[in-house]
Amino acid sequence: MIRRVLKALIAPPVHGRGSETRRRAATPSRSGVGLKRLIQRLKPTPALSRTREGSVVALFAAALALAACSDSAPQVDTSVYGAGDNWDNPGGDWAESHFSRLGDISQENVGELGLAWEYDLGTERVQESTPVVIDGVMYASGNLGRVYALDAATGAEKWTFTPEMDMQIARSACCDWANRGLAVADGKVITAALDGQLYVLDMETGAVVWNVDTFVDKDRGYTITGAPEVAGDIVVIGNAGAEYDTRGYVTAYRISDGSEAWRFWTIPHDPAEGPQESPELEAAVTTWSEDTRWDIGGGGTAWDAITYDPEFDQVIVGTGNGGPYPQAIRSPGGGDNLYLNSLVAIDRKTGAMKWHFQETPQDNWDLTATQPMVLAQMDVNGASRPVILHTPKNGFFFVVDRESGKPLAANAIVRTSWADGWNLETGKPNFTLETSDYSQGPKIVYPASPGARNWYPAAFDPTRNTYFAHVLDMGNLMFLSGDPAEAVHEKNFLNAGAAIIFTSDLEAAAATLPPPMRAAIEAEPTWQWVKDNPFTSELRAMDPLTGKTKWAVPSAGWQDRQGVLATASGLVFHGSVTGKLTARDSETGEEVWSVDTGSSIMAAPMTYRVDGVQYVAVQTGWGGGGWGFLPGYAAAYRKGNANRLLVYKLGGGPTPQPADLPPLEPAPAPPEQYADATPEMLATGSALFTANCSICHSNQPRAPLPDLRRIAPNVHAGFEQVVLGGLFKMNGMPSFADRLDASQVKAIHAWLIDTQGKLRARELQLQAEGKPLDSRSLTILSSY
Numbered sequence: 001m002i003r004r005v006l007k008a009l010i011a012p013p014v015h016g017r018g019s020e021t022r023r024r025a026a027t028p029s030r031s032g033v034g035l036k037r038l039i040q041r042l043k044p045t046p047a048l049s050r051t052r053e054g055s056v057v058a059l060f061a062a063a064l065a066l067a068a069c070s071d072s073a074p075q076v077d078t079s080v081y082g083a084g085d086n087w088d089n090p091g092g093d094w095a096e097s098h099f100s101r102l103g104d105i106s107q108e109n110v111g112e113l114g115l116a117w118e119y120d121l122g123t124e125r126v127q128e129s130t131p132v133v134i135d136g137v138m139y140a141s142g143n144l145g146r147v148y149a150l151d152a153a154t155g156a157e158k159w160t161f162t163p164e165m166d167m168q169i170a171r172s173a174c175c176d177w178a179n180r181g182l183a184v185a186d187g188k189v190i191t192a193a194l195d196g197q198l199y200v201l202d203m204e205t206g207a208v209v210w211n212v213d214t215f216v217d218k219d220r221g222y223t224i225t226g227a228p229e230v231a232g233d234i235v236v237i238g239n240a241g242a243e244y245d246t247r248g249y250v251t252a253y254r255i256s257d258g259s260e261a262w263r264f265w266t267i268p269h270d271p272a273e274g275p276q277e278s279p280e281l282e283a284a285v286t287t288w289s290e291d292t293r294w295d296i297g298g299g300g301t302a303w304d305a306i307t308y309d310p311e312f313d314q315v316i317v318g319t320g321n322g323g324p325y326p327q328a329i330r331s332p333g334g335g336d337n338l339y340l341n342s343l344v345a346i347d348r349k350t351g352a353m354k355w356h357f358q359e360t361p362q363d364n365w366d367l368t369a370t371q372p373m374v375l376a377q378m379d380v381n382g383a384s385r386p387v388i389l390h391t392p393k394n395g396f397f398f399v400v401d402r403e404s405g406k407p408l409a410a411n412a413i414v415r416t417s418w419a420d421g422w423n424l425e426t427g428k429p430n431f432t433l434e435t436s437d438y439s440q441g442p443k444i445v446y447p448a449s450p451g452a453r454n455w456y457p458a459a460f461d462p463t464r465n466t467y468f469a470h471v472l473d474m475g476n477l478m479f480l481s482g483d484p485a486e487a488v489h490e491k492n493f494l495n496a497g498a499a500i501i502f503t504s505d506l507e508a509a510a511a512t513l514p515p516p517m518r519a520a521i522e523a524e525p526t527w528q529w530v531k532d533n534p535f536t537s538e539l540r541a542m543d544p545l546t547g548k549t550k551w552a553v554p555s556a557g558w559q560d561r562q563g564v565l566a567t568a569s570g571l572v573f574h575g576s577v578t579g580k581l582t583a584r585d586s587e588t589g590e591e592v593w594s595v596d597t598g599s600s601i602m603a604a605p606m607t608y609r610v611d612g613v614q615y616v617a618v619q620t621g622w623g624g625g626g627w628g629f630l631p632g633y634a635a636a637y638r639k640g641n642a643n644r645l646l647v648y649k650l651g652g653g654p655t656p657q658p659a660d661l662p663p664l665e666p667a668p669a670p671p672e673q674y675a676d677a678t679p680e681m682l683a684t685g686s687a688l689f690t691a692n693c694s695i696c697h698s699n700q701p702r703a704p705l706p707d708l709r710r711i712a713p714n715v716h717a718g719f720e721q722v723v724l725g726g727l728f729k730m731n732g733m734p735s736f737a738d739r740l741d742a743s744q745v746k747a748i749h750a751w752l753i754d755t756q757g758k759l760r761a762r763e764l765q766l767q768a769e770g771k772p773l774d775s776r777s778l779t780i781l782s783s784y
């Protein structure tokens with residue numbers, strides 16, 4: 001038992017066959033721009049040399065090529081919608097539709113699906129990415145930005161790549177070490193690591209061709225969890241960290257040599273520090289109040305969706321929430337705070353903004369617009385329009401004109417307490433701040449911070465005009481964590497400025513509030529929503545223009561997040577945190593095939609064809625935002641968090657399941673230390689734990705990170721070295737030496753020992769009564 005707990009604490013992030021390539025260090029190769037590379041960089045791009053003649057013009061063109069990208073739009077056949085044999089990018093095709101034209105697997109034969117091959121990704125953590133398949137080779141990305149190149153027909157490993165990084169970076173990751181995919185272009189595989197390094201690898205060997213540090217400021221809480229996006233000869237990458245102290249931006253690099261083509265900042269900087277970087281930021285700065293807390297960062301991080309639109313040669317970026325959350329701290333005088341929570345279209349050639357559409361102005365609620373978008377062509381009011389289908393966190397289904405950025409449709413798909421509709425003429429929401437502004441006291445806000453939708457991809461089937469997506473209709477309790485006027489910039493730490501309680505039992509959460517606050521909450525209209533239906537979590541088929549549901553099937557619970565694949569043959573595939581992988585009839589939602597994989601699935605399935613055989617693949621693994629709270633219905637709770645790549649074909653075999661975990665054992669006896677701890681010391685320890693540790697350590701058994709109420713004696717002995725000395729940093733536990741002093745660590749430790757003792761007593765009692773141990777705590781609190 002003790003050994004098992006210790007192992008859980010010290011197990012390296014990678015297990016299993018650690019091949020040489022997997023362990024290989026990522027050696028930077030950009031140092032020293034040699035003469036050869038300089039000449040290469042000076043060569044005019046083929047497009048320019050073809051259209052212009054004469055050496056003077058060629059030189060001029062070369063200079064231009066250095067300053068910007070090639071000026072002709074890359075050739076993409078946008079008349080073909082959906083993926084074919086290849087799955088070109090995490091979204092599948094140019095439209096990133098998660099829709100496949102392949103039909104070998106159909107409603108008639110889908111029952112014959114079985115496992116073709118499986119591959120052990122070697123980790124036991126979050127998996128959110130959709131693999132790419134090019135000409136029979138699968139390129140999958142794993143947590144932290146790992147890459148696996150596999151034979152797509154057999155699963156045989158060609159090479160793997162593990163980015164090496166200082167795991168102190170884990171201090172800046174709000175929502176686990178997620179990675180949402182890679183890009184393949186020009187004979188190269190491009191992956192972004194959690195620590196901000198962008199790696200460009202040789203697609204044949206996995207060798208690093210070049211890498212670049214994409215972060216502008218190492219002292220701020222930047223990380224990367226999103227996928228890089230290729231747009232012709234450039235690759236665009238964003239970053240995360242709006243809950244910390246960052247100012248969002250995306251950067252475009254030339255794929256050929258890693259030189260920077262342009263950078264687009266999503267929000268302005270302090271005007272006192274000089275002119276903004278661009279005219280669009282000069283316009284944006286007027287939407288931030290004069291007393292804006294620029295020192296804290298502002299947010300607007302582009303942490304997920306970046307989509308290249310070849311028809312308009314533009315890169316569309318979904319931007320994130322404001323930092324800190326409450327506008328009362330961030331921009332106390334109000335304002336829309338552009339370009340937070342917006343879709344922003346950027347000219348691929350110049351990096352200049354073409355249009356923007358702000359989906360949640362005046363953000364207070366972490367309602368990001370970073371969720372994946374799908375491009376389409378659609379009849380709207382009698383005219384065929386190029387559109388973006390977007391379902392961000394904020395609860396509306398937007399159909400946005402790709403040419404003008406104007407919203408063509410905006411329908412609520414869940415209960416929304418911050419706005420009760422949309423004015424398509426003005427392009428603004430009808431705010432209902434009276435039910436959502438928590439600056440004067442707690443509010444139950446809909447949708448909750450996990451969003452009506454989040455990173456888990458939707459799929460759009462244009463042949464049925466149907467958008468398939470997992471939707472969460474749930475609220476959360478929000479309140480200021482202190483007086484806005486006294487907010488300070490917490491360096492190297494969370495700066496969200498608000499506390500959020502997200503739980504399916506908001507009535508119980510409200511009951512913990514002081515009576516006057518509770519009475520105020522109960523007087524709100526949202527209280528009736530809580531009482532009527534605490535939450536709905538379901539997979540839906542929807543009409544994009546009306547947002548209306550064609551069919552819906554309930555998911556296992558609110559933590560069940562499901563990426564989706566749709567096929568022209570009328571099938572919708574999705575996983576579940578329960579471990580079930582399901583195929584449904586696109587028209588009715590009826591289940592037509594399923595398999596219990598025994599591994600929790602959140603990532604989107606995808607499909608491809610090699611040598612005439614169609615395959616369906618999915619990555620398994622639990623984690624991400626709210627990831628500490630492993631629900632009892634998760635396969636990961638019963639069987640551990642196996643990260644696997646499961647690939648199916650017609651006539652395949654059974655899916656081997658991981659073995660059940662042994663029954664829970666009572667917590668080990670804590671050391672006899674701090675027996676004389678005062679109630680004040682324990683209360684201090686509890687508060688420090690909530691503020692510093694609980695975002696990762698949910699203290700529930702079998703959650704992805706250790707339950708600190710169950711630590712082994714030798715870990716107790718080294719507690720201070722772990723927290724302050726970084727003893728387990730290699731495994732992802734960063735040092736807190738810059739934040740906590742020894743006496744504070746002692747208080748946390750004393751509280752943990754006290755808690756462990758009480759837990760052990762309760763569990764020994766349960767064991768004596770022959771009852772099962774299942775001591776998952778019910779408190780789901782993020783106190784930022």
Ligand SMILES: O=C(O)c1cc(C(=O)O)c2c(n1)C(=O)C(=O)c1cc(C(=O)O)[nH]c1-2
Binds near residue numbers: 128240303368
């Ligand atoms: O503001 C940000 O920079 C940021 C980053 C991330 C992330 O990088 O994963 C998430 C969020 N916000 C967020 O609000 C959120 O709900 C969320 C869920 C997840 C996830 O992987 O499950 N990441 C993130």
Ligand SMILES: [Ca+2]
Binds near residue numbers: 243320
């Ligand atoms: Ca966020």
